[in-house]
Each structure stands twice: as C-alpha cells, then as structure tokens.
Amino acid sequence: QRFAHTPTRNAGFKQLTSADIEQFKSMLPSETILATPAVGGSSDPVELEGFNADWLNKYRGASQLVLRPKSTQEVADILRYCNENQIAVVPQGGNTGLVGGSVPVHDEVVLSLRNLNKIRGYDEVSGVLACDAGCVLEELDNYVAERGHTMPLDLGAKGSCHIGGNVATNAGGIRFLRYGSLHGSVLGLEVVLPDGTILDNMSLLRKDNTGYDLKQLFIGSEGTLGVITGVSLLTPRRPAAVNVAVLGVSSYEQVQVAFKLARQRCGEILSAFEFWDASCMGAVLHHHALRNPLSSEFPFYVLIETSGSNKSHDDEKLSELLEELMEAEVVEDGALAQDDSQIAKMWTMREGIPESLGKTGATYKYDVSIPIPVLYDVVGDIASRLEAAGLYKQGDTTRPVKLVCGYGHIGDSNLHLNIVADKFQDKVTDIFEPFVYEWVQSHRGSISAEHGIGLMKRDYLKYSKSSPMIDYMKRIKSLFDPKGILNPYKVV
Numbered sequence: 259q260r261f262a263h264t265p266t267r268n269a270g271f272k273q274l275t276s277a278d279i280e281q282f283k284s285m286l287p288s289e290t291i292l293a294t295p296a297v298g299g300s301s302d303p304v305e306l307e308g309f310n311a312d313w314l315n316k317y318r319g320a321s322q323l324v325l326r327p328k329s330t331q332e333v334a335d336i337l338r339y340c341n342e343n344q345i346a347v348v349p350q351g352g353n354t355g356l357v358g359g360s361v362p363v364h365d366e367v368v369l370s371l372r373n374l375n376k377i378r379g380y381d382e383v384s385g386v387l388a389c390d391a392g393c394v395l396e397e398l399d400n401y402v403a404e405r406g407h408t409m410p411l412d413l414g415a416k417g418s419c420h421i422g423g424n425v426a427t428n429a430g431g432i433r434f435l436r437y438g439s440l441h442g443s444v445l446g447l448e449v450v451l452p453d454g455t456i457l458d459n460m461s462l463l464r465k466d467n468t469g470y471d472l473k474q475l476f477i478g479s480e481g482t483l484g485v486i487t488g489v490s491l492l493t494p495r496r497p498a499a500v501n502v503a504v505l506g507v508s509s510y511e512q513v514q515v516a517f518k519l520a521r522q523r524c525g526e527i528l529s530a531f532e533f534w535d536a537s538c539m540g541a542v543l544h545h546h547a548l549r550n551p552l553s554s555e556f557p558f559y560v561l562i563e564t565s566g567s568n569k570s571h572d573d574e575k576l577s578e579l580l581e582e583l584m585e586a587e588v589v590e591d592g593a594l595a596q597d598d599s600q601i602a603k604m605w606t607m608r609e610g611i612p613e614s615l616g617k618t619g620a621t622y623k624y625d626v627s628i629p630i631p632v633l634y635d636v637v638g639d640i641a642s643r644l645e646a647a648g649l650y651k652q653g654d655t656t657r658p659v660k661l662v663c664g665y666g667h668i669g670d671s672n673l674h675l676n677i678v679a680d681k682f683q684d685k686v687t688d689i690f691e692p693f694v695y696e697w698v699q700s701h702r703g704s705i706s707a708e709h710g711i712g713l714m715k716r717d718y719l720k721y722s723k724s725s726p727m728i729d730y731m732k733r734i735k736s737l738f739d740p741k742g743i744l745n746p747y748k749v750v
C-alpha cells in the first residue's frame with residue numbers, strides 16, 4: 259500500500275540487474291533464490307508476494323529478489339556484495355512484525371533467515387540454549403520443554419516468528435511480567451554487519467563485564483545495524499504448576515485494584531496479568547467460536563496466570579485471591595480453568611484478539627506504554643475524536659471505523675489500542691496521528707512499548723526520544739552501516 263507518508267525511493271540504491279542475480283547464484287544454492295523475470299529470474303512473482311506483504315496487509319513492497327541463505331557465511335557473502343554495490347537489503351524473520359519493518363518499502367532485496375534454523379547446543383544444567391536466528395519460537399519452546407525448561411518469552415505469533423526476529427524487535431509478550439526483557443535473557447549474539455564482518459559474540463555466560471556490551475545494541479535494532487544469525491539465551495525451569503483464571507470486571511478502576519491485589523497475594527507466582535475490553539471479547543468469541551466462560555458480559559476481562567513449583571500451594575493462593583476479589587466486589591464473576599484444554603481456551607480469548615480483529619477489518623495498531631492509572635483513557639479519547647469527525651459511532655457498522663478497542667499487558671503498563679476500519683486510508687489515519695503520539699508524550703509514555711518503530715513510527719520517534727538521543731542513534735547507525743543499505747527508511 260502507498261500512504262501519503264511513504265518515503266520516496268533513495269535513488270542512490272542500485273536497481274538489480276541480471277548480472278547481480280548471476281553473482282548471487284555463484285554464492286548460494288539455486289533453490290535458495292527467488293527472482294522475478296524482471297531481473298532475469300524465473301520465479302513466479304506471486305511466490306514473492308508473501309515476502310513483500312506484511313502480516314497486517316498494510317505495508318507492501320516491490321522486491322524482485324528473495325535470498326534464503328543456509329549459513330552465516332552465506333549471509334556474510336550476500337551482505338558484502340550488497341554493500342559494495344549499494345544494494346538495499348531487508349532482513350526478514352517470520353514476517354509477523356506489526357510496524358512495517360519486515361517488508362521492503364520499494365525494491366530492497368529480502369534476506370530471509372528461514373533456512374538458518376538449527377539448534378546449535380543446549381546445556382541442561384545452566385539452561386543455556388544456542389541456536390540459529392531463523393528457529394521458530396514455538397519449536398524452540400517445544401525443544402526446551404522436553405528438557406524441563408521454557409523459553410523466557412511467549413507471544414501470539416509464536417508459531418511463525420523467529421527468535422532472531424524476536425531479538426531484533428526486543429519482543430515483549432505475555433511472560434514479560436515474569437521473565438523480563440530480552441535485554442536480560444539474551445546472553446550472546448552472532449551478527450553479520452553490512453560489510454560482511456561476522457561479529458561472534460555468542461557468549462554462553464551470564465556474567466561477562468568485559469567492556470561495552472555490543473550485543474545490547476542489536477537487541478531492538480530492527481534489522482538496521484546488522485543481521486542476527488545466531489542467538490544464545492537463558493531458558494528458565496518450566497513451571498510444574500500452572501493456573502489460569504478469567505475474571506469479569508465492571509470498570510477499568512477495578513482492573514487496577516485487581517492487579518494490585520494479585521501482586522500482593524500472588525506476587526512470587528504471578529506469571530501473567532492481561533486485560534481486554536468488551537469489544538475485543540465480542541470479536542474473539544465470534545471468530546474463534548468460543549463460549550464466554552462467565553455468566554454474563556462485562557466491560558472488561560482480566561486473565562490471571564500463576565506459575566509455580568507446588569500445585570496445591572498455588573491453587574490455594576489463587577483461590578484465596580479470587581475469593582477476596584469477589585467478596586470485595588472488585589470482580590463480579592470469574593472462571594478458573596480446570597484442565598489444560600480450558601487453560602488453552604482462556605489463553606485463546608486473549609492471544610486470539612489480534613487475529614480476530616484482523617478478520618473484522620483493516621486494523622490500525624498503537625502499541626504504547628502509558629502509566630497504568632490513565633492507560634485506558636486514550637481509548638475513549640480516540641473514540642470521541644472519530645465520533646466528532648463522523649467516522650465512528652459505537653455499534654454502527656456502516657461507518658468507516660467499526661471498532662475502537664483496548665487490551666494488553668497491563669502488568670507491564672502496555673496498552674494495545676486497536677482501531678478497526680473498512681480500509682486503511684489517510685483520511686482515517688490523520689484523525690489519530692499524531693494525536694495518539696502527542697497524547698502518549700503528554701503522559702510521559704512510550705510510543706512503542708514492544709513492537710518497535712519500523713516504518714510506521716519512524717517519523718514519530720521524536721515523541722519518545724529527545725533530539726540528542728535521535729542524533730546519537732543516527733551516529734550509531736552510520737557507524738555500523740555507513741552506506742545505509744540495511745533496512746533503509748526504517749527506525750531512524
């Protein structure tokens with residue numbers, strides 16, 4: 259798609275020719291190259307479509323070439339050639355990113371990491387995993403689960419996203435509350451720089467104070483500084499006992515009271531505290547054909563998960579919390595999962611929201627950090643603005659905007675404000691951009707809590723970073739990528 263704010267193509271970047279394709283053929287096995295007839299290849303352009311379009315179907319590039327190397331050395335050879343020839347490159351993992359970072363803006367070469375998918379080693383004593391960047395998160399979780407461990411992050415896109423993509427975006431997800439950021443869990447990285455240099459920082463150590471911690475720069479760099487080819491990270495013990503409850507709550511104030519009490523009563527076993535509103539619940543029940551486990555509908559829903567080592571201890575603590583919440587009338591109704599299948603269904607009610615909203619219409623997503631007391635206010639303010647512009651009226655599906663809703667990781671002060679419209683168009687976007695970013699800035703929040711900046715928020719970075727900070731970010735970018743070939747037009 260092309261929006262008013264789409265950056266123009268940098269004329270300094272070389273346009274691919276068949277001679278370039280011949281060069282790539284000399285570096286890579288032929289089955290790892292997808293090239294359209296326009297650049298002398300014979301792949302079906304439709305096959306390239308999946309690499310050009312993002313998960314939201316909001317951003318679309320026009321790449322003529324996809325390279326899927328099988329080794330770090332092949333990644334290095336590709337980048338060295340592209341750097342020498344001023345060919346722009348977009349690193350791509352599972353292509354589940356939500357800010358337009360993983361697809362080309364114009365004709366950049368897509369460098370897919372999907373063939374770099376081997377586990378390199380696992381230490382069952384320390385729980386340290388070393389793997390290729392293209393390993394799928396869920397497959398890694400299955401692997402470590404067989405050894406009694408869990409990945410330190412979990413997210414709805416786990417079946418498709420790569421660990422390299424997770425590191426590149428510094429993904430948060432539903433276990434952030436328990437295991438914290440990848441800045442803590444990642445122990446080492448192997449990164450290929452644009453000039454082909456391989457930075458081998460695949461440390462397996464928890465403690466390593468030997469000067470500047472370079473790997474931290476690549477965590478959250480969104481493919482703009484280097485291509486991550488290997489990751490080592492710490493995997494915690496898999497909890498023996500997991501409990502999940504879904505609660506119905508009548509106001510956002512009571513959601514906060516419930517969170518405070520959950521931390522007080524279940525602090526050491528609390529592993530997730532998520533919330534969503536009635537509009538999200540309506541969409542997810544409809545699209546996943548699920549039944550509301552509660553006796554009636556509520557304005558807000560909360561999912562509490564506990565994870566510990568002693569089932570009876572955890573059962574007792576969670577039951578006491580639920581009783582206290584009901585007695586104090588903080589929560590009006592609740593359901594406690596009785597088995598693994600009920601746990602899975604309750605998680606689908608939360609994790610299935612993005613997909614359900616996507617099936618409802620074109621979804622604008624704002625992933626923001628806002629202090630908890632005012633976190634949900636922005637949802638109402640956006641709805642009012644759209645109403646005033648005549649674009650939205652709750653329950654009226656004939657208007658361009660169908661839903662304005664909020665959900666997220668309330669335990670981490672992270673709101674997902676989603677606006678579902680009949681299509682993506684500047685007329686609608688202009689109502690809430692930059693308004694939403696100004697709103698977030700005025701509450702000292704962050705315009706990107708966990709999804710990154712990508713293309714979507716590049717021009718809005720100033721709402722969360724001062725100009726000296728942006729200046730230093732640009733200097734770091736030109737230090738690693740002086741020719742600017744890596745994921746151009748994104749982040750800074």
Ligand code: FAD
Nearest residue numbers: 351352353354355359414420422423424429430431481486
């Ligand atoms: P991609 O989408 O392919 O790429 C994302 C960015 O990373 C791009 O800028 C790309 O250039 C870069 N990149 C990818 N791989 C590499 C690499 N090896 N080296 C260098 N750069 C690279 N995000 C969260 O934080 N929390 C959530 O709870 C969450 N839930 C989601 C649920 C759904 C249903 C969906 C669709 C997305 C969700 N996301 C979430 C967003 C997304 O899944 C994450 O950002 C994820 O980490 C992206 O991984 P990926 O492999 O798909 O990367």
Ligand code: 2HG
Nearest residue numbers: 414609612623666674676
């Ligand atoms: C989630 O928490 C993801 O479900 C996606 O971060 C949020 O789609 C969104 O807005």
Ligand code: ZN
Nearest residue numbers: 431667674708
């Ligand atoms: Zn999220």
